[in-house]
Amino acid sequence: MQQAGVTTVVPERRIHLAVAGARDDAPAIPAASEVKLDIRKLTIIYGQRVAVRDIDLRIPAQAVTAIIGPSGSGKSTLLRALNRMHDDVPGVRVTGEVLLDGQPVYGPEVDPVEVRRRIGMVFQRPNPFAKSIFDNVAFGLTVFGARRLSRREVAERVERALRQAALWDEVKDRLDQPATSLSGGQQQRLCVARALAVEPDVVLLDEPTSALDPIATGRIEQLMRELVEQHGYTVVVVTHNMQQAARVSDVTAFMTVDASRAGTLVEVGPTARIFTNPQDQRTEDYITGRVG
Amino acid sequence: MIATGQPVSRSHRLRRRLRHGDVPFRLLAATFAFVVVALLVAIVGVAWDGSAAAREAFGLRFLTRTAWNPVAGEFGALPAIYGTIVSSAIALLLAAPPGIMIGIFLSDLSPARLRGPLSLMVELLAAIPSVVYGMWGIFVFIPFFRGAIAEPVSRALGDTVPFLAGPVTVGRGLLVAGIILAIMILPTIAAVSRDVLSVVPTHQREALLALGATRWEVIRHALLPYARAGIVGGMMLGLGRALGETMAATMVIGNTPRIDPSLFQPATTAASLIASQLPTTNTELHSSALVYLALVLFLITLLANSIARLLVWRVAGAAGGRR
Ligand SMILES: Nc1ncnc2c1ncn2[C@@H]1O[C@H](COP(=O)(O)OP(=O)(O)O)[C@@H](O)[C@H]1O
Numbered sequence: 001m002q003q004a005g006v007t008t009v010v011p012e013r014r015i016h017l018a019v020a021g022a023r024d025d026a027p028a029i030p031a032a033s034e035v036k037l038d039i040r041k042l043t044i045i046y047g048q049r050v051a052v053r054d055i056d057l058r059i060p061a062q063a064v065t066a067i068i069g070p071s072g073s074g075k076s077t078l079l080r081a082l083n084r085m086h087d088d089v090p091g092v093r094v095t096g097e098v099l100l101d102g103q104p105v106y107g108p109e110v111d112p113v114e115v116r117r118r119i120g121m122v123f124q125r126p127n128p129f130a131k132s133i134f135d136n137v138a139f140g141l142t143v144f145g146a147r148r149l150s151r152r153e154v155a156e157r158v159e160r161a162l163r164q165a166a167l168w169d170e171v172k173d174r175l176d177q178p179a180t181s182l183s184g185g186q187q188q189r190l191c192v193a194r195a196l197a198v199e200p201d202v203v204l205l206d207e208p209t210s211a212l213d214p215i216a217t218g219r220i221e222q223l224m225r226e227l228v229e230q231h232g233y234t235v236v237v238v239t240h241n242m243q244q245a246a247r248v249s250d251v252t253a254f255m256t257v258d259a260s261r262a263g264t265l266v267e268v269g270p271t272a273r274i275f276t277n278p279q280d281q282r283t284e285d286y287i288t289g290r291v292g
Numbered sequence: 293m294i295a296t297g298q299p300v301s302r303s304h305r306l307r308r309r310l311r312h313g314d315v316p317f318r319l320l321a322a323t324f325a326f327v328v329v330a331l332l333v334a335i336v337g338v339a340w341d342g343s344a345a346a347r348e349a350f351g352l353r354f355l356t357r358t359a360w361n362p363v364a365g366e367f368g369a370l371p372a373i374y375g376t377i378v379s380s381a382i383a384l385l386l387a388a389p390p391g392i393m394i395g396i397f398l399s400d401l402s403p404a405r406l407r408g409p410l411s412l413m414v415e416l417l418a419a420i421p422s423v424v425y426g427m428w429g430i431f432v433f434i435p436f437f438r439g440a441i442a443e444p445v446s447r448a449l450g451d452t453v454p455f456l457a458g459p460v461t462v463g464r465g466l467l468v469a470g471i472i473l474a475i476m477i478l479p480t481i482a483a484v485s486r487d488v489l490s491v492v493p494t495h496q497r498e499a500l501l502a503l504g505a506t507r508w509e510v511i512r513h514a515l516l517p518y519a520r521a522g523i524v525g526g527m528m529l530g531l532g533r534a535l536g537e538t539m540a541a542t543m544v545i546g547n548t549p550r551i552d553p554s555l556f557q558p559a560t561t562a563a564s565l566i567a568s569q570l571p572t573t574n575t576e577l578h579s580s581a582l583v584y585l586a587l588v589l590f591l592i593t594l595l596a597n598s599i600a601r602l603l604v605w606r607v608a609g610a611a612g613g614r615r
């Protein structure tokens with residue numbers, strides 16, 4: 001039954017994307033050639049339990065894509081599949097395909113470590129290391145960088161990452177202080193900087209503001225826009241905050257739980273369209289607050 | 293918490309606490325805690341009393357005297373102290389690296405299917421009575437060790453390296469005891485390492501994984517630093533067990549109160565000397581010297597534990613503080 005739901009939604013969605021690209025009032029939706037991550041028939045199973053089923057989703061390059069949906073709908077599960085964070089977790093099976101710039105992420109030849117260096121991730125709770133601010137950002141470069149960088153190169157990259165994460169001005173005079181001396185919002189931006197320092201293409205954020213106050217949340221939201229508009233990253237953000245999705249994203253994907261309690265993708269499209277003119281009743285119910 | 297309707301709610305709270313057993317439970321728990329202190333005092337008191345004759349005869353020189361001759365009434369603790377410390381140090385040196393590696397494997401690398409059975413086996417290893425280890429040492433390990441290692445090694449290197457000097461006669465000795473003790477403390481170190489590694493918060497592992505760290509790098513940079521204090525604690529637990537281990541040591545060390553530089557030669561530990569001689573003492577001085585030795589052993593283990601605590605505190609403090 002939910003199968004039917006998904007299969008009818010998928011072609012529809014593709015049409016929305018194509019149509020949306022032609023609309024001039026909508027945010028610029030890239031053509032198919034600018035798809036950064038192409039997710040095909042992705043199913044993720046924890047032990048016996050299907051957490052998400054048959055996800056088909058294209059993440060446009062250099063845009064913010066928001067994944068929204070009620071808690072438990074598999075948003076985090078889907079996000080973590082994109083950079084193979086499920087790999088070392090016992091009992092998790094991932095089937096289907098994820099293509100990064102057309103290259104399979106789950107190919108037999110592909111090193112998950114390489115994937116994760118190209119697709120960075122920021123988590124729900126800020127999780128800096130028990131080290132100095134500088135060392136946190138430099139960690140991915142100095143400790144297990146692919147090639148050895150000179151001290152100057154490291155310092156330059158740390159500064160660039162901190163600037164891109166909109167944190168430089170606040171910490172430039174105290175780089176050797178422990179990361180734990182920062183506020184929660186600053187710590188979260190530090191985690192963004194840490195992810196940016198290894199120079200990924202894609203940044204995944206899993207409810208990055210759910211542990212933050214409104215002001216810090218605003219900064220992170222602004223940062224997500226800057227990452228895309230000024231620095232050309234592709235950003236995918238999971239949030240259960242619809243206003244946040246509406247504020248920051250170009251494209252919104254709505255997930256929910258189907259009758260068998262598996263997460264499914266209901267609808268995806270330009271954010272403005274999803275919030276003003278959803279095609280699926282379930283999306284409408286969710287964004288108008290009738291459920292979830 | 294804020295002062296609203298205090299008088300009523302306070303007495304109400306007291307009644308609630310009494311009825312729900314809060315206060316009685318606190319009292320009971322406190323009593324048992326004091327019983328532990330009392331036991332400790334009693335044991336030290338008895339040892340102090342029992343060792344009076346020897347303390348009078350030898351004083352603190354007991355610690356540095358090397359003679360142990362019950363017939364002549366000569367008693368010195370140094371050979372026992374030496375044997376205790378060296379055999380335990382060998383055990384810790386041999387058991388720590390594999391023990392930590394087993395812990396890492398069980399917590400992080402083992403396939404989920406193997407984890408349960410392997411953990412159980414490690415725990416079973418800890419459950420084997422020490423007399424069984426001793427027997428295995430006598431019947432299996434010592435014959436093998438003497439023929440395959442001790443004799444050829446001492447023949448080849450014994451003349452130049454005093455640690456390895458022959459002739460290997462009985463086969464029992466310090467090194468054998470150290471090896472058997474290592475096997476005995478291995479499960480302790482492995483189990484504690486596994487436990488402290490598996491409580492390292494997921495967010496620390498994930499932070500590293502997401503940065504493109506390999507499995508080894510995650511272990512090296514997220515797990516080991518986080519768990520270091522606990523691992524040191526596990527090692528010290530093992531050391532404590534080795535220092536006080538009596539039965540297995542008695543059976544394989546040779547029970548010779550003598551300091552010989554060669555690890556192949558028979559020696560003794562404090563615990564094994566006490567266990568082997570206490571039942572057959574003829575003079576009061578002899579038994580008093582053995583009790584004195586017990587007191588010394590107690591001090592050694594106390595010292596080892598204090599050093600362990602200090603290490604753990606320092607490591608934990610460093611991890612929690614700056615950098
Ligand atoms: N490690 C796990 N093991 C088993 N089930 C899990 C695990 N992580 C998540 N789940 C289950 O998968 C479903 C989706 O979870 P999740 O992806 O965290 O949802 P969301 O992020 O949308 O709240 C939930 O039912 C959750 O209980």
Ligand SMILES: [Mg+2]
Nearest residue numbers: 075076077207
């Ligand atoms: Mg989630």
